[in-house]
Structures are given as C-alpha cells and as structure tokens.
Amino acid sequence: MSTRRQHFEEPTLNRSLERGIEILRAFRPGADLLGNGEISERTGISRATVSRLTQTLVEVGMLEHDRNLRAYRLAAPVLSFAHAMRGGSPVLSVVAPLMRTLAEKLRINVGLAVPDRDEMVYLESVRYNRRVSLRNVVAGQRVPMELTSLGRAYLAVADEPSRRTLMAQFRERRGSGWNQIRDEIKSAIRSVTERGFCTASWQPEVIALATPLVVEGRPVYVLNVSVTTKGSIAETESMLGGPLLELSRNVKATLAALEVRRA
Secondary structure, eight states, rough: OOHHHHHSSOOOHHHHHHHHHHHHHHHTTOOBBOHHHHHHHHHOOOOHHHHHHHHHHHHHHEEEETTTEEEEOHHHHHHHHHHHHOOOOOHHHHHHHHHHHHHHHTTOEEEEEETTEEEEEEEEOOOOOOOOSSOOOOOTTTTETTSHHHHHHHHHHHHHHHHHHHHHHHHHGGEEEEEEHHHHHHHHHHHHHHSSEEEEEEEETTTEEEEEETTTTTTTTTEEEEOOOSSSSHHHHHHHHHHHHHHHHHHHHHHHHHHHHOO
C-alpha cells in the first residue's frame, strides 16, 4: 500500500487546528473576556502556544483583542457559523414546526438537543409555558448532562464505552453527591427502556421529560418537554408523557420521509 493511500485511510488530527478550536471552546456565557493565562488554564494548552494561536485567531477574525485589558473575546463571525448551521439543518427545518405546534397547543416548553462531550446543547427551544421560570433557554445553551432529563435520556442510548467514560467524569466532578446522581441516572435509563422517556427536576418547580431520538445515519437527538409547576412529577408525567412520545413518533416519521425524498 502506498504512503499516500495509507495516509488517506488513516488521517491524523491537525494539532494546531484542534488546539485553536479548544481555545474557541473556552469561551462560555459569563466569560466574555479571557486572557492567555485564563485560556491556558481552561484548555490545558501551554501559555506560549495559546499566545501564538490567539494571535492567529485574531488575524483570521475569530477573536477580538482588547488591548487595554490584554484579553480576548469571540468575534462576530463565530455567530455567523451558528446561523449558517441552524439555517442549513434539514433536521431543524422539519422538526421545529412540529415542536412549535405542540408547545402552542399545550402551552408548554419544547426543546431539541444533542450531546457535546459531557453536556447537552440545545438546537431549538420553544418557550410557551406562561408561568415565570428561573431560566430562559435558547438555542446554543448548554446544560449539564448528568443532572437533566435531556442528558439522562441520551445516556440511556449511548454506547457502553461512551457511557462508562462519561460516568467516570461525572463521578469526579460531583464528589460526595455522586452516589445519589448515579442512582438517578440508572433510574432514568430504566425509565427510558420501559416507558420511552425519563423525568428530571433539577431546577426548582421545573419538571422536564425527555426521550431520545435514534435515527439511522444521524447523531442522537433528544426531545424534551417541560413546565414550571408546583404539581408532582407523577402528575406531570401523566399529562406530558403521551404528547412527548407522540411528538417523537411524528418526528421520526417526518425524518424518514425526508430521507426517502433525498434518496
């Protein structure tokens, strides 16, 4: 086998590109300005390498440099990537209208998310629950995988090596509170297996149900519905479990029809 052929079949990661993306990942809500030292601490990349790569990211327009504060912030073109992703997603184009219909009908919140490392990222969020909530969820927002119905529904269908790795990360992060969270995750996995969805209430008076969407040839998506309520989990499950599973079936059927049209 030629060297060129072997290289094509077994590509290696471009380390500079990988590190540049890690630098962009270091920026989160509440941390709009980061210096090289903070970026190095968050990414584990040496400060000298961070300094070189942040300069490059400024030159290509991905970061802005505040000379007075000697720190960096994300630049506008990063937002344009998210806009292009959402506008060009065939999944969102067919799923979002179904989500909106259910949210309007029941006056509830409906979300769609995907896993990213040890967190879940919302792709779409339709908010129709009229009661005041402690949080305003928007597309692009991240939530912890181990605490939320979204994350636990994903863990129920994740392959065993991935789930084992994630559970080890959660155990390290949660410390003394891990045993209870572990038991809740195991219970959620059983619930998804037996009933098709799981439930979590990790914010006061907010109850959320989630179900995984496993579609061949696509990443795992997770649908959720939530309400701000003083009612019990059992009452909320009785009210929303059926509509959530019906939404899941409709989404799967719509995506299957989309694949047929594309074939």
